[in-house]
Amino acid sequence: MSFGLIERYRDRLPFAPEDPVVSLGEGSTPLVHAPALSERVEADVWLKYEGLNPTGSFKDRGMTCAVSAAVREGAEAVICASTGNTSASAAAYAARAGLRCAVLVPEGKIATGKLAQALMHGARVIVIRGNFDQALTLVRELVERHPIALVNSVNRFRLEGQKTAAFEIVEELDELDALCIPVGNAGNITAYWKGFNEVGRRPRMFGFQAAGAAPLVAGAPVQHPETVASAIRIGNPARWEEAMDAMTSSHGAVRAVSDAQILDAYRFLAAREGIFCEPASAASVAGLLAHGAGGAQRIVCVLTGHGLKDPGTALDQVAAVVPCEPELAAVERAVLA
Numbered sequence: 001m002s003f004g005l006i007e008r009y010r011d012r013l014p015f016a017p018e019d020p021v022v023s024l025g026e027g028s029t030p031l032v033h034a035p036a037l038s039e040r041v042e043a044d045v046w047l048k049y050e051g052l053n054p055t056g057s058f059k060d061r062g063m064t065c066a067v068s069a070a071v072r073e074g075a076e077a078v079i080c081a082s083t084g085n086t087s088a089s090a091a092a093y094a095a096r097a098g099l100r101c102a103v104l105v106p107e108g109k110i111a112t113g114k115l116a117q118a119l120m121h122g123a124r125v126i127v128i129r130g131n132f133d134q135a136l137t138l139v140r141e142l143v144e145r146h147p148i149a150l151v152n153s154v155n156r157f158r159l160e161g162q163k164t165a166a167f168e169i170v171e172e173l174d175e176l177d178a179l180c181i182p183v184g185n186a187g188n189i190t191a192y193w194k195g196f197n198e199v200g201r202r203p204r205m206f207g208f209q210a211a212g213a214a215p216l217v218a219g220a221p222v223q224h225p226e227t228v229a230s231a232i233r234i235g236n237p238a239r240w241e242e243a244m245d246a247m248t249s250s251h252g253a254v255r256a257v258s259d260a261q262i263l264d265a266y267r268f269l270a271a272r273e274g275i276f277c278e279p280a281s282a283a284s285v286a287g288l289l290a291h292g293a294g295g296a297q298r299i300v301c302v303l304t305g306h307g308l309k310d311p312g313t314a315l316d317q318v319a320a321v322v323p324c325e326p327e328l329a330a331v332e333r334a335v336l337a
């Protein structure tokens, strides 16, 4: 029997013992040492493999809390804007809770696996002819008019759930100098910083954005964000101030990484560490490789989502398969070539 994170951390979360809990057994993800990466950056690096959550991303930590709170408040429906993972997670937890779910996603910019998840879990998937930022503005207006619970990370319960990843890391590592994390809507870095602070730890926080969608680096919103890392294709993060505070008060930084650097890290992790994450997740490692982590010796990179989410980008990146006749000699040639 595996426990979800509300059960595991109830004393540090805003849920009483009698409150309803909607859980899929999220959290308790592996912290995997990364020898090849450690060697390259001459430091000790671990990967927090959040792709092993129930729907394949860290969003499940926030969603167990947001949906449990929505049920407690008597909500009948939940809604979010999403680049994909939030929609998959919201759809799954809503299905579990018996709530209706609607998701707004940007047209043509959501990875196949995420779309399949949202649809399979029975969400109403609304495809906006625009980007994530426009979708988020629209859902925020919509929930002003209708009694639907908003489960984006502007919902404080999302951050409460996501801060538990920081608890898990400090339970495993006595010392931690720096955390490297991709930044999109800036909820997750805010949540980690909250979690670390609650347990009296202050690792340096390094946030990495895709170069074509790097408003925090530019210091201004980006009107038309573009990146291969569709999950973080965001031009105007909702948690802007909090994320900047996390990075400045921890003596970290926010930096940009190019799509080429993201894809290099993505292939490196799969080919050398045996870990398949999605492109946005690889931004944490790309950032560490490109910019370092201020000389930190013990570093955790957060891998936010599973590589299986986005088979299209993966197949674009790798060598073709080897066609072969069903004969031993031909197979021998193909295998030994």
Ligand code: F0G
Pocket (backbone or CB within 6 Å): 057, 059, 081, 082, 083, 084, 085, 086, 087, 153, 182, 183, 184, 185, 186, 187, 188, 189, 231, 232, 278, 280, 281, 304, 305
């Ligand atoms: N990595 C992945 C795989 C994501 O899906 C996201 C955000 C992030 C990183 C960035 O996290 O927004 O808290 O800074 N995905 C959201 C979504 C926006 O709709 O699924 P953040």
